[in-house]
Amino acid sequence: MSDSPTATEPTLLLVDGSSYLYRAYHALPDLRSPDGFPTGAIHGFIAMLKKLREDVGAGHAVCVFDAPGPTFRDDWYDQYKANRSPMPDDLRLQIAPIHEAVKLLGWPVLEVPGIEADDAIGTLACVGASQGHKVLISTGDKDLAQLVTDRITLINTMSNERLDVEGVKAKFGVPPDRIVDYLTLIGDAVDNIPGVDKVGPKTAAKWIAEHGSLAGVMAAADSIKGVAGENLRKALDWLPQGKRLVTVVTDCELANHIAGWPAIENLSLREVNREALLDFFERYGFKAWRRELESALGRGSAEAAKATVARFDSAPPAAPVAPPDLGAGLKRHYETVLTMPRLEHWISVLRGAELAALDTETDSLDPMAARIVGLSFAVTPGEAAYVPLAHNHPGAADQLPIDAVLAALKPWLEDAAAGKVGQNTKYDSHVLANHGITLRGWRHDTLLESYVFEAHLLHGLDKLAERHLGRKGLSYEDVCGKGANQIPFSQVDIERATEYSGEDSEMTLQVHQVLYPRIAANPGFRRVYEDIELPVSALLARIERHGVLVDGALLGRQSRELAERMLQLEQQAYEVAGGPFNLGSPKQIGEVLFNRLGLPVRKKTASGAPSTDEDVLQELAADYPLPAKILEHRGLSKLKGTYTDKLPLMVNARTGRVHTTYAQAVAVTGRLSSNDPNLQNIPIRTPEGRRVREAFVAPPGHVIVSADYSQIELRIMAHISGDPGLTRAFSEGMDVHRATASEVFNVAPEDVTGEQRRYAKTINFGLIYGMGAFGLAQALGIEQKAARAYIERYFARFAGVKQYMDETKRSAAQLGYVETLFGRRIELPEIRGGNGPRRAGAERQAINAPMQGTAADLIKLAMLAVQGALDAGAKQTAMVMQVHDELVFEVPEGELEWVRAEVPRLMAGVADLSVPLLAEVGVGANWDEAH
Template sequence: MTDKKTLLLVDGSSYLYRAFHAMPDLRAVPGDPSSHATGAIRGMINMMQALRREVRADYVACIFDAPGKTFRDDWYPEYKANRSPMPDDLRAQIKPIHEVVQLLGWPVLCVPDVEADDVIGTLARVGAQQGVEVIVSSGDKDLSQLVDEHITIIDTMSGKRRDVAGVTAEFGVPPSLMVDYQTLVGDSVDNVPGVDKVGPKTAAKWLLQYGSLDALIAQAAEVKGAAGENLRKALDWLPQGRRLVTIRTDCALDGHLEGLPALDALAPREQDPEALKAFYELHGFKSLVKTLQAHAVPPEQIELAQSEGAGATPDMFESMAEQAAARASNLAYDTILSWAQFDDWLARLQAAELAAIDTETTSLDEMRAEIVGISFSVKPGEAAYIPLMHNYPGVAEQLPRDEVLARLKPWLEDERRKKLGQHIKYDRHVFANHGIEVQGYAHDTMLQSYVLEVHKPHGLASLAERHLGRSGIDYEDLCGKGAHQIPFSQVAIEKAAEYSCEDSDQTLDVHRVLWPRLQADDRLRFIYELEMQSSESLYRIERHGVLIDAPTLAAQSHELGQRILALEQEAYDIAGQPFNLGSPKQIGEIFFEKLGLPVIKKTAKGAPSTDEEVLEKLAEDYPLPAKILEHRGLSKLKGTYTDKLAQMALPRTGRVHTHYAQAVAVTGRLSSNDPNLQNIPIRTPEGRRVREAFVAPAGHVIASADYSQIELRIMAHISGDESLLRAFTEGLDVHRATAGEVFGVPPEQVSSEQRRYAKVINFGLIYGMSSFGLARNLGIDNTAAKSYIDRYFARYPGVKAYMDETRASAKEKGYVETVFGRRLYLPEINSPNGPRRGGAERAAINAPMQGTAADLIKLSMNKVQAVLDAERRGTKMIMQVHDELVFEVPEAEVEWVRTEIPRLMAGVAELKVPLLAEIGVGPNWDQAH
């Protein structure tokens, strides 16, 4: 009996895009943005080497799309018409990627006029017909139509495997029906329409009910509802759609692959060390050159002190990543089921210089989550998992959770024992739910990534892919998804152990790659330390929460409900009939067919639009759009806040505990959710009243402190404009001063209208507003708006110079910086796409101000928290909203808060203009603000 041979086909086009978006912006000369980009090349090398290690194959090939049109473009000129152009940095790396893949021993195929998918399909079918086991490595779900008992799709980046069962489970139909499924659903990426409003669930339901697309078409007349009507409208298109989405398996590849029937040309080749060395040197991959010369660097030879110490170099970063990838195939993970094992690992934790921790829990809600298991890693490639609450038939006996936590508590609460995690704030809450206040967290890999590469994803799986070339177990593969997802407590212990150990191990490995980069740059290290301190402050804010007055919210909900009903009736009266105020179709019929309102713009399908922008424009002249807008605003306010806030309060505290996400906004600002405290509408009286429900307990008041005109002050500091600096230094009304400059009148003679114009100009220019935008905002013509901007720049030349210099610097570096050194990357700053490039240029001007404001409020938050702790004050910080800090203050400390909080906030940094913080006090947030 002979072993079955294997053909491994790599979707090179999918790989190179993933490599480009996953890797940092590496350059052939590190730190020199003018040298050529190498990130995608480096990522491709990592991925191809990892795949070669993980999948043994007798035949291999890496297939790329050829430049130019394909036969589908002849069939359908609009094919892929909506795709964004390939980024210039990626296009420049394609040729060297083809070259290095070949040097690594992979046959490379790039067939003119034929898409990579069709080449893959043809080779896969040839292999299957010859009895070869075919494995296709790709993240492209469209290839699922090729799957059968001989052909399997694997996604090494996510760990997903699409065999017959996997495709059926994922899409609801077997691979044999995937072409029909894709025809119905369409492909927005390739601009192939499907049946309008028919999504995956409907497509799968129809195909399982009728058996095939042909059978469905034959019985289209009996399909009911709007979906059936849309199906019948699409009948003429469906044959063409099916033709476009079908991967061809019979392409002529003659001349591009000799010996195709025997697959002989696809035998793996030996690497070419000399050519690889020259290639690596050309592209600046110093560590790869060293690896070639030494064949391998044993991980034991690299001391942790090297990664922790100063003097880190770019090739050291690469070397650390390579070692991590090599270790991934030689892991030692333990499952702790006895006290002897526990004692052994506790001793290792106590002796470790740094230990990574990860918790497995019952919930993503950190205030309610309970621990199911804990994993640790103190050495790369080694980790242990303690299962504590797994519960399923036949589960092994586990150590008692309470006793384990009691024995771990002294180590967890010892600030001298340095700890590391991925999103440590969550784990701190989880341990706190069990009475443990973890101390000694020294690092958070999520925040390291956020500071170093804010424009990239910061999840652990993405970090491991990007920096280690390691893929891991996907949570959904472990627990399922949707209605069929099981709790982690029901995952088999051996699988849970591998998953959790992997998380701790990868966290430690990612840290060893990222930390030297932060060590090597003092400004970025400052920002990282700021984020780590902010994580501590935010944990305290979230833990305490804010008290909610449920009766006040209930009364507001009732009033809003009455007003919403009244608005509906008023809208019906104007329209002359009842209609659904939430239906764009019905609104369009009333507006444009019955009432004859002017059409402002049209949808992509040519129908008159009724989107928010159109409603706001029409509301200026017509009462019905105004009623609909008011109805929508009040309905959202009621549904999002007055109905739900009280329900979101934690029963044991009576408070809402928002979650502040640090690693989301590229400017450094925080994101608040569950509930979102930053989006409470305050421009309407009804919206402002919601803040009345945020109250203080008996004997306390609410205090609100925020910075005055912070972004304008930052603009004055960054630009150094003499007139702006003078206005703030002398304590002038900056908008009145600007109006005086722009309109050429003494400040005391500035009218309220002129001051309003000046305020719009001041803030508009911060956000990169054009003359067109200013004209629209002020309701004036473009000529007047341009004249105001020209006069503004003439009077404030420093601002104009700052804007011009910032755009130029951003184009050169690819990023801008805040006053304190936070980097804000602008991937589209050199885009050939005009609107995208314009958006990036506007962001380049505004981001340093928004980012510096974010840095300042975090500095203030941390400083105030430190003083509250040092003086053992009863005052608690309970919210951070944009440039505002909110406190719950004992009545005995009100005067201290009124005096000291503004002083502390004003003193966190020395700018060229004074910082000014103002504070208000009241029984609730609304009255304090």
């Protein structure tokens, strides 16, 4: 791409810096400076700017960023960008260094409070074009296509795409002067701007072509048939506002930000500030760039200096913008297997491979219900095979019979000696189990490799390929479409399905080849991955597959009782409020509480309305009756909708049980999460919540057994801190809260009152979570001065705990992470460089994460130890749930004594700490009774 200016046609280059930020951040892996500061986005941004300066010979240029804070569009529409995820913390930390680097590289920087970068770019582009400049806008934002004219062009350096007037027409199906109309019809999910429901790009372009413009489409609304026409008519009142929101403003006042505005002579590219840039590269650990720049400053040969000066003034160093594509140079070939001889050939290849990647394509995301549509394999980079089995689109090629294929593959699939790697192998195991195949031989799982190596990042295969391979593969939406237009995978063209699935297998193999050596090189990573996460994944598949029995009739009775109580609460609330209102509407609740009853406003929402969140209602409930009734109603409504109504509907018709899905790669501390249904969040602080557990029952001839670690995080605190007082309390089997109260209140243990023990318990657990005087005062309902005195007394008696906390914060600030006893790493991006509150939050996390993470590791090791003993003894006892520090079993009555004796012993023996681990066991006909 070359866009050199001429003497008569100077070029103005406008860089969408906000777009570059995210592209740079996601293009590179998690790079760090020598002191642990994140640098991936900085590196990528610099490389892209230097490449751009080489490719586009512009005399004038500006790098434009979004300023923090609201813009005029937020005033126009209070839901603007309401659904946008917050900027990743690691990226936020890199913004200031990126601005510094851009300026050092000679680029003018523009950031205008109250307007978006798009509007500043639009204004600059129109002014530059009117003054005789050819304008190039470097961006990946489709919204800016509305600015394209014969003098304004969009360029995308990541994809080498160039959009002039004809390019816009070819890409979007409408000319640039109709892009605003096009965007208004389709809406913008990223910015939370509604369009016409169910109207996508094709329909929008078709309507504009038929009716000329948005105005023409709106005028013809009554004549447009079908669901789309009906939705268009519903949206007519909104569309003018939508158009206003998607229109880039081109007349912003920039005089206070650009000297001599509207003349753009002051926006010329300047020389690189090499001395300052040298210090910058040193500070952030960019060694290769620093060496090259040293040559430019005369600290090397004359030829090297001359070459390097040229590179830094116009071209980038050899460093890539993105990670190298490890498949570069490979001719990728993905075969569609349609005959038995070719299948037998691939089975032979799989048999001879040390490790093979396996991926299944299915008709459902529900692991217990999904059926196979096709399978793919890869054993070497660049090559893969896809076996279509259930594609049913028109013209689909004849496919091999699914039963014959699975019968041929079954010996290899069930061979534990045949090494396999996958992405989220637990799901594939379920899918094949649905077809009667017990999948064995999983050696590796790239999802878990990423989770252990970089728990704070996303672990989808697409993100892994981008981070570690520099590749961007096909997405599911690329092949199946989106939303209402999405088709099932069985209707995807077989050739396209081969490309998609074959790529998944082949990329999985390559990601493993990059990630696993990094894990194997770190003893802690390797232990967590190989000894904990991989075997736990296989065990979770067994637990999920077995499921848990629920009493639907009992849940039905509980639902009816909850409905009656909710109705009573509604009537009582209406009486207090002086009339009916919707107890499920925050807006109506706010109207009643603050306007009708005049209750004090405790805090406001982002839009300025009085908040009615749970914290506010809890605070008001202490003094006023209505907030208490609203809270109780809200709790019962959630309990009814989430559990008593829903659980009976989630019973699997084939098994008669409920089957949750445990997610491993979510919480950075290693804790599991439970989904569909979430069995870990059943509220147990209310009688109604505890009653839900009554519905989790044992089958005839069995009992439910609950085994729960006792005060596990406090015991870990005693071990990690080495505090003599805590260690002695646990080692001697004392009531640790009574022992703490004895120390804090300076009384004999036998003289500790119930209130003193309660205070000590709150202090013990509060300090684990980094609670300060303010938080403790709120928790205990006392003055902050008294809370501070309690904490000071605690630390005076338990000096080892204070020392642990101080040393942990110092170490975390130096390293940027903390670790569990077993080597699991928890990154803390904001412990360095974050603002005060964020840094304080990171420090609290630094204190708690090693304990919470170690507890998560211990319960996983306990699961493995117990299941290993069950298997070794050929026991019929089944592990049916894991809930935080608790394991729940379905136990035949004849095995109860064994379970009662062995399970706590096994759980206590998974680690050798300086204080004893203790697991307590309960037994009952249902889960509630077992507590």
